Amino acid sequence: MTYSRIIGTGGYLPEKILTNAELEKLVDTSDQWIFERTGIRSRHLAAEDQDTCDLAEEAARRALAAAQCDAHQLDLIIVATTTPDRVFPSTACLLQARLGNHGAMAFDVQAVCSGFLYALSIADKFIKTGTVRRALIVGAEIFSRLVDWTDRSTCVLFGDGAGAVVVEASAEQGILSSHLHADGAYKDLLTVPARVTQGRLNGDGFTKMQGNEVFKFAVRALSRVVDEALTANQLDQSAIDWLVPHQANIRIIAATAKKLKLPMEKVIVTVSGHGNTSAASVPLALDVAVRDGRIQRGQMLLLEAVGGGFTWGAVLVKF
Numbered sequence: 001m002t003y004s005r006i007i008g009t010g011g012y013l014p015e016k017i018l019t020n021a022e023l024e025k026l027v028d029t030s031d032q033w034i035f036e037r038t039g040i041r042s043r044h045l046a047a048e049d050q051d052t053c054d055l056a057e058e059a060a061r062r063a064l065a066a067a068q069c070d071a072h073q074l075d076l077i078i079v080a081t082t083t084p085d086r087v088f089p090s091t092a093c094l095l096q097a098r099l100g101n102h103g104a105m106a107f108d109v110q111a112v113c114s115g116f117l118y119a120l121s122i123a124d125k126f127i128k129t130g131t132v133r134r135a136l137i138v139g140a141e142i143f144s145r146l147v148d149w150t151d152r153s154t155c156v157l158f159g160d161g162a163g164a165v166v167v168e169a170s171a172e173q174g175i176l177s178s179h180l181h182a183d184g185a186y187k188d189l190l191t192v193p194a195r196v197t198q199g200r201l202n203g204d205g206f207t208k209m210q211g212n213e214v215f216k217f218a219v220r221a222l223s224r225v226v227d228e229a230l231t232a233n234q235l236d237q238s239a240i241d242w243l244v245p246h247q248a249n250i251r252i253i254a255a256t257a258k259k260l261k262l263p264m265e266k267v268i269v270t271v272s273g274h275g276n277t278s279a280a281s282v283p284l285a286l287d288v289a290v291r292d293g294r295i296q297r298g299q300m301l302l303l304e305a306v307g308g309g310f311t312w313g314a315v316l317v318k319f
């Protein structure tokens with residue numbers, strides 16, 4: 001049996017930090033309101049001259065270094081992003097050119113906050129069928145460019161960043177299973193409704209969100225999908241060493257941990273300093289906990305995410 005094993009992780013956060021105190025000067029809000037409702041204290045913002053590919057490249061180079069893998073050894077590059085640099089080519093192709101890889105498959109995945117889990121699962125399938133030996137999977141976002149900085153109900157939530165993993169075919173256990181879902185019936189609860197036509201942006205290019213409805217859906221969907229992942233592997237909650245959740249809101253994270261009967265000490269939480277970085281949030285959180293030594297080889301990780309679409313999913317990984 002061939003598994004996909006994560007052999008290196010990397011992350012990158014832009015230098016500029018925007019604190020809740022600074023947001024108080026932009027919109028009618030307070031550090032107390034933001035922290036109590038979301039768990040966020042600050043987020044990183046890309047510089048004017050930084051593109052999503054710049055963030056992706058930093059995270060990718062760190063993951064490749066950790067994996068001791070040269071870019072030319074990659075057979076597959078996937079970038080999960082909602083904020084690509086161009087309509088086309090894909091950010092994955094732009095990244096491929098930066099890394100000096102020629103010939104690997106390269107494409108983007110658009111599943112908003114669940115994008116990294118979708119991309120990881122796709123790479124796993126390619127590896128399991130023997131088509132691919134090594135893959136680079138990146139979640140990278142400059143979500144701050146989709147945010148209306150006069151809308152207090154959304155601008156306090158998001159941040160920019162990138163996270164990456166390198167996965168390799170292995171006889172040792174790695175990704176055990178992935179469970180992905182979507183329901184387009186919820187398309188209007190969280191959306192940027194604009195389209196590009198005749199060389200122009202047509203419609204509203206800012207993030208629109210019915211926060212309360214998104215919150216309720218996220219808690220329900222994540223509770224179900226983590227159960228699904230455990231049942232599929234005939235595992236009990238006690239088998240999970242670390243929950244690595246999408247970092248949108250500490251209350252959503254805590255609800256999922258409670259469902260799993262996991263103490264918060266076994267949950268990787270970065271939302272306080274990162275905000276919601278959409279497709280970058282899970283790989284960034286993973287990288288933080290691998291580098292600070294909490295996540296160790298051989299441990300069982302449960303990754304989960306939910307995002308616009310709606311899309312949602314969970315991936316169970318023996319690290």
Ligand code: ACO
Nearest residue numbers: 029033037113152153156211212214215218248249306307
């Ligand atoms: N500062 C101060 N007050 C605010 C702010 C703000 N930044 N934003 C909204 N308010 C006000 C509202 O106007 C409202 O005032 P009112 O009672 O006078 O009308 C009040 O606070 C309560 O607003 P609610 O929207 O009901 O607040 P809620 O407790 O639902 O928290 C939040 C809002 C944090 C957005 C929450 O609904 C949430 O986290 N939802 C999930 C959204 C999310 O995570 N989206 C990310 C993408 S999807 C995903 O990743 C899961």
